[in-house]
Amino acid sequence: MLLINRDTDYAIRVIVYMFKMDEKTISARDISDRLDIPYPFIRKILQTLSKENILKTRRGRGGGFSLKKLPEDITTIQLVKIFQDDMDITHCIFKDNICPDIDSCILRKEVKSIEKFIKERLGNLTVEDLIRKQ
Amino acid sequence: MLLINRDTDYAIRVIVYMFKMDEKTISARDISDRLDIPYPFIRKILQTLSKENILKTRRGRGGGFSLKKLPEDITTIQLVKIFQDDMDITHCIFKDNICPDIDSCILRKEVKSIEKFIKERLGNLTVEDLIRKQ
DNA sequence: TATAATGATAGTTATTTAATATCATTTATC
DNA sequence: GATAAATGATATTAAATAACTATCATTATA
Numbered sequence: 001m002l003l004i005n006r007d008t009d010y011a012i013r014v015i016v017y018m019f020k021m022d023e024k025t026i027s028a029r030d031i032s033d034r035l036d037i038p039y040p041f042i043r044k045i046l047q048t049l050s051k052e053n054i055l056k057t058r059r060g061r062g063g064g065f066s067l068k069k070l071p072e073d074i075t076t077i078q079l080v081k082i083f084q085d086d087m088d089i090t091h092c093i094f095k096d097n098i099c100p101d102i103d104s105c106i107l108r109k110e111v112k113s114i115e116k117f118i119k120e121r122l123g124n125l126t127v128e129d130l131i132r133k134q
Numbered sequence: 135m136l137l138i139n140r141d142t143d144y145a146i147r148v149i150v151y152m153f154k155m156d157e158k159t160i161s162a163r164d165i166s167d168r169l170d171i172p173y174p175f176i177r178k179i180l181q182t183l184s185k186e187n188i189l190k191t192r193r194g195r196g197g198g199f200s201l202k203k204l205p206e207d208i209t210t211i212q213l214v215k216i217f218q219d220d221m222d223i224t225h226c227i228f229k230d231n232i233c234p235d236i237d238s239c240i241l242r243k244e245v246k247s248i249e250k251f252i253k254e255r256l257g258n259l260t261v262e263d264l265i266r267k268q
Numbered sequence: 269t270a271t272a273a274t275g276a277t278a279g280t281t282a283t284t285t286a287a288t289a290t291c292a293t294t295t296a297t298c
Numbered sequence: 299g300a301t302a303a304a305t306g307a308t309a310t311t312a313a314a315t316a317a318c319t320a321t322c323a324t325t326a327t328a
Contacts, residue, residue, distance in 0.1 A: 001135060003223040003245050006286075012241065027304065040288050047306070060295025061303040076241070089137040106264050107146065107210070111137050114255055118248055130240050140317075161273065174319050181275070194326025195272040 003118070007083035010037055011045050012076070015054070015127055019071050027064035045083075052082050071128035077119055089115050137252070141217035144171055145179050146210070149188070149261055153205050161198035179217075186216050205262035211253055223249050 004012075014031055028046050032039040046065050049055045056068045080087050090111045138146075148165055162180050166173040180199050183189045190202045214221050224245045 001137075001139070001218060001221065001223055003135075003248065004241065005135070029304085038287060041286075043305080044287090050305090057305060058295085059293075059305045061301095062296055063294080063304045065305090076244075084135060087135065089135055107138065107259075110210075110255065110259055114137065114252055117251060121244065121248055125241075125244055163273085172318060175317075177274080178318090184274085191274060192326085193274045193324075195270095196327060197273045197325080199274090 004080065005084055007045060008079050010042065011049060011079050011083060012127070012130065014042065014045065015049075015067070015071075015074065015079075016131055018065070018067055019127070019131060023066075025058055025062075025064035025066045030064070048082060054078075071131060072126050074127040075123050076125040076127075076130075077122035080122060087115070087119070089118075138214065139218055141179060142213050144176065145183060145213050145217060146261070146264065148176065148179065149183075149201070149205075149208065149213075150265055152199070152201055153261070153265060157200075159192055159196075159198035159200045164198070182216060188212075205265060206260050208261040209257050210259045210261075210264075211256035214256060221249070221253070223252075 013035060014037075017031070017035060018026060028043045029039065031037065031046070032042050035042075046055060046057075050057045050065065054067070054069055054074060055065045057063065057065050077087075090108060147169060148171075151165070151169060152160060162177045163173065165171065165180070166176050169176075180189060180191075184191045184199065188201070188203055188208060189199045191197065191199055211221075224242060
């Protein structure tokens with residue numbers, strides 16, 4: 001089990017890279033070549049980030065992707081939620097089944113509270129932090 | 135992503151059940167029937183728990199499993215570690231690859247710290263807590 | 269000796285994740 | 299206007315993991 005999955009990790013790397021490069025726009029092909037990420041894979045991630053309003057796109061020849069938000073306005077939890085199904089680590093596999101009462105489940109309460117903690121921590125970690133502190 | 139996977143969840147339920155029943159030994163077949171868990175599946179879990187010294191076994195006719203530890207001596211994190219590959223949620227998929235220096239990775243540091251928090255929390259949650267507080 | 273249990277381990281199926289492929293649309297340049 | 303180079307949308311395949319099943323040997327009781 002990983003807290004940050006591959007998609008999220010790639011997304012973070014791409015965004016950090018784009019900030020560092022400081023180019024107006026950069027194509028999926030270039031990112032794929034420079035960061036050594038499979039082309040169709042990074043395309044899907046870039047498309048998602050653009051749908052989520054984190055990237056701008058310019059179509060057609062010479063087009064590509066550029067950042068729409070400032071690094072201090074992108075948090076890690078935002079990206080995790082986009083690529084990891086809202087990060088619902090509490091989801092009970094036994095609901096409607098063995099478990100007598102979901103509301104009285106101590107384990108569930110504990111996990112829920114841990115989830116809250118994680119979301120707060122990653123909510124305070126921006127892309128700027130990742131760039132600046134390194 | 136789930137914090138507690140199916141194996142761990144079953145293991146917890148079985149142990150709680152065994153404490154509540156207060157029978158000397160109980161067979162895998164009985165547990166399977168009473169908790170509605172697939173027989174070969176629960177067998178594997180029981181075998182693992184017995185290898186890990188959480189259960190005692192008696193082989194042969196009339197045999198089965200019984201608890202070896204007290205509920206206050208079994209923590210949730212123990213069970214998670216047994217069934218979930220030590221719960222290494224930090225594991226970096228990019229080592230030896232893109233990442234320039236694993237030691238300077240801010241994201242990694244953050245995730246590692248979250249992992250530590252989770253392990254402490256689940257380390258303080260015993261099976262007795264799960265029974266008593268319910 | 270037959271039966272009912274676990275020990276050990278192999279094998280299968282289902283689900284999820286990772287990666288690839290295709291074609292339409294857009295836009296810059298020649 | 300034609301061509302090339304880009305993204306948009308979406309379908310498909312492949313690999314990995316998780317879930318589940320099966321088999322046979324060994325043990326112990328009646």
